[in-house]
Amino acid sequence: MAAIYAYKLLVFACIAGFAAHDLRTRRVPDRVLLLFCPVALTAPFLNALLTSHTADSFIAPGRADCMGKALANISTEEARLSLSRFLQALPPAFLYSLAGAATGFLILFAAAMASPDGCGIGGGDIKLAAAMGFIHGPSHMMAILLAASGLAVAATLIVNHRNKRTNTNKMLSLPFVPFLAAGSLIATMAAAL
Template sequence: MTTGIPTVNRSPLFLYELLASACIAGFAAYDLKKRRVPDRALLLFLPFALMAPLIRTRPSWSGSLLLYRSLCSLAGAAAGFLILLAAAMGSKEGAGIGGGDIKLAGIMGFIYGPSRMLAVLLIASGLAACISLAAGRKKGMLSLPFVPFLMAGSLAVTLTAIQ
């Protein structure tokens, strides 16, 4: 057990994730207004997300640590993408998760890694379930954009990382 002041400065990582949450908030606003996630914006967000292993490896810049962090980012991307893809494929008649949601979750997985991306998805789906139950629609399907819930999950995961 160690005591004292941590020697690692986590503020660059926190600021990076906070900026990522702000970008995701932009996607959420667009999704609320237009009910879609633009592919061009996803392509612009991708290089930012791909920087996550570099930011997590800093300041040591160890090659083996960078490889490990890159593999973790890739696993997070796979988790985000595949879980939402499975949800979309399991939904009736194309209702449910859209392609933009799936691609965004995959890109977000690069930033958060596998365990934190699962937390983002758990928070997002829990909030979406609560809202849909509270709406209590009896006839037809309730259509909710999912990106605002992904944004809430990403913000929650980022803010809980402050220690």
């Protein structure tokens, strides 16, 4: 479905924007996260729409070549059945999104609480991970966090090795949102393959 791919592209563009801002300022602004919320809140509706159309869809192969023609040709009964399937798929889609938000929030919150002296994961990273989890769901969010953490560890090792060679003993501070963006790209591409 073209709307799903356009939505995923919009989500990734927003996350990439957060990553660029985090690289520059080392902050994720709450006002911009608030503007991202309507984008995130559409995820369960799109998931329910996708679920209702894939489970015995009313668009039969060969019946119409595009969505517009199919919608113009459906009868009132078919529309009612399609709406009924959509409404039945909506509560599980919301629960899936809420579980994803809890996954992203709780894992990064636990990492922030475990870090010494409050350095490490910031509040903006935690809130963005919750929004990303709401969009992607728990299993996809776990894959994103795993990829992001692996990339962050690799970058930390490289920077620490470089600092040892130049005899620099300064505190290492890397923004985490760029790693979340890269993890999102890796996990989304892996899911598409």
